[in-house]
Amino acid sequence: MAGALLDSGSDGDDYAPLAEINVTPLVDVMLVLLIIFMVAAPLMMVGVPVDLPKTSAAKIGQPQKPxxxxxxxxxxxxxxxxxxxxxxxxxxxxxxxxxxxxxxxxxxxxxxxxxxxxxxxxxxxxxxxxxxxxxxxx
Missing domain, CATH: 3.30.420.270 (Nucleotidyltransferase; domain 5)
Incomplete structure (x- = not known):
């Protein structure tokens, strides 16, 4: 635990703080974000299916050199x-x-x-x- 105190081994009255970072919550948050993005990414690429009509308009040509x-x-x-x-x-x-x-x-x-x-x-x-x-x- 990050806030735990350990016995320094001297006279028993002095306790030194444990200087460790607990990365378990960080890993948990990262995994949750990874799952959210994995689920959301395919949904962003899906469009509305539309059957577009054909047109008889001429295609726009290449822009002319000025x-x-x-x-x-x-x-x-x-x-x-x-x-x-x-x-x-x-x-x-x-x-x-x-x-x-x-x-x-x-x-x-x-x-x-x-x-x-x-x-x-x-x-x-x-x-x-x-x-x-x-x-x-x-």
Whole structure:
């Protein structure tokens, strides 16, 4: 017993406490918890049986790769494949990208030091190329 006192063997008046931890209650609690989890685990995996109807809707396709237009510090534009664009060549390149993938999303990345007008000019060229979905990347 954890609170028992033992005779120290000297004069009979001194008793030293027994310094043992009784692990039996700990083992009992652990076994009870183990049994509870063993019973409860299969119940959590059981779902409600439902006979789902068939649908004629088309499956959702793979998400399309976005077009990324970058405006760097110097004000030069580049498209996602690294091709450097000028304001003169950008409309043709973006129209070609639009013809290749008309539903693509265009992300415009502007450097922190680029004036707002330059980024808006790039977004305008993207809109003129025919893209309907244009977003800014911060």
């Amino acid at each position: 077009v990324i237009l970058t405006v760097d510090k110097a004000g030069t534009w580049s498209i996602d494949n690294g091709q450097i664009l000028t304001p003169e060549t950008a409309p043709a390149a973006l129209q070609a990208a639009h013809q290749a993938n008309p539903d693509a999303i265009v992300y415009v990345r502007g450097d922190r030091d680029v004036p707002y007008g330059k980024v808006m000019e790039a977004m305008g060229v993207v809109g003129q190329a025919g893209f309907a979905k244009v977003s800014l990347i911060a």
